[in-house]
Amino acid sequence: MNAIVTPKTDHDATFMRMKKDYMGNDQLLPGYNIQLGVCDEYIAVFDVKQYASDMECFKPLIEKFNQIYEKYPEYPVADAGYGSFNNYLYCEEHGMKKYMKFTMYEKESKDKKYRDDPYRAVNFPIDADGDPICPNGKKFHYLYSRPVRGNKYGRTEEFYQCEDCSNCLQKEKCCKCKGNRKIRLNEELTKFHKEVLCNLNSIHGALLRMNRSIQSEGANGIIKWNRSYTRARRRGSKALNLEIAMICCGFNLHKFHLKKPAMKKAA
Incomplete structure (x- = not known):
């Protein structure tokens, strides 16, 4: 979900540059960085952080996933906001494949003149x-x-x-x-970038990227725009964790309810 706006009286919130406000301008507003890990269309893990950068949120989210499921995800696919030396090395240490884009990924992939x-x-x-x-x-x-x-x-x-x-x-x-x-x-970083390019530009990598854009961005879109959840109702990181947990439970229950007819047909 990325950043979510909170009341100005929330002392735990961090000022972040929000993409757009109701006047169509970028603004510095108090908020939290909400992270969602989606698997098979369900929200498998979430986290609420006070970091403005997504790079610092990757490791805590994956550690929380490991704490819940007692394993690390094999293919942690993420956008360019998560591709850093620290996160690639963290994946290397825990046996995870590197499928997170880096900052210049699009230019490296599509701009032949720049790449060569x-x-x-x-x-x-x-x-x-x-x-x-x-x-x-x-x-x-x-x-x-x-x-x-x-x-x-x-x-x-x-x-x-x-x-x-x-x-x-x-x-x-x-x-x-x-x-x-x-x-x-x-x-070492150049070696990581070459490995990431090879992974993401393979057929398997293209399918994973497409799957991420559908599932992860789809979950964000449903919660923020279909359900109009763009502003926190509670103050404080502890209270907001509870709020996001309830939202994720509601999202998963609704997703399961929609899938029940298809499950009956398959049976």
């Missing part, structure tokens, strides 16, 4: 010493590594600099810097 650009650092070939080689045949030498700020899994970025960019006929296409070009790489 020879001047992108991730497309540079690597020599026997492990150093990138630019399209002009110049080697990039390792400078230093720097930890990514705020990353809980110890992610680092490696910085490289070209040995000589002077008199390079391809420099205008390659970079706009005055001296030798510097690049930064994260080999």
Whole structure:
């Protein structure tokens, strides 16, 4: 469901940029980030968080799923808001397949010119010493590594600099810097992105993406627009957890009621 608006007197709420208000403008409003995990058209797990970013909500939701069902989902499919190094590594640790899009997924998949650009650092070939080689045949030498700020899994970025960019006929296409070009790489994250692209662009991945858009977005649409639930009635995260739990129970009961005739025919 993403963000849901709450009363301004709710001290547990976090100010978030809501997509649209009743005047058609984006606004900062107090709210919560509501997460729903949908399986076979039913809401299998939900969570109420005070994080504005979806990336921070992925791990708590999956841990809650594991606590309820005593297993991790094999195919956690999610949109680009959840694709991060931390979440990919978390999936790797718990035996889950990586089917969460990352920020540049659409451009990587559909924009061939961008994806195959020879001047992108991730497309540079690597020599026997492990150093990138630019399209002009110049080697990039390792400078230093720097930890990514705020990353809980110890992610680092490696910085490289070209040995000589002077008199390079391809420099205008390659970079706009005055001296030798510097690049930064994260080999592990690049490897994850390639794996995600391979997974999501396969036939199985396409079916999972289609299934997610129907089930997950469908559940959100039914609750928010068909049932007009766009504003919380209770204050405080504990009370809102109870409220969302009742809404999810009502959604699942109604879904089961609609499926009963089909179940009788199948029997």
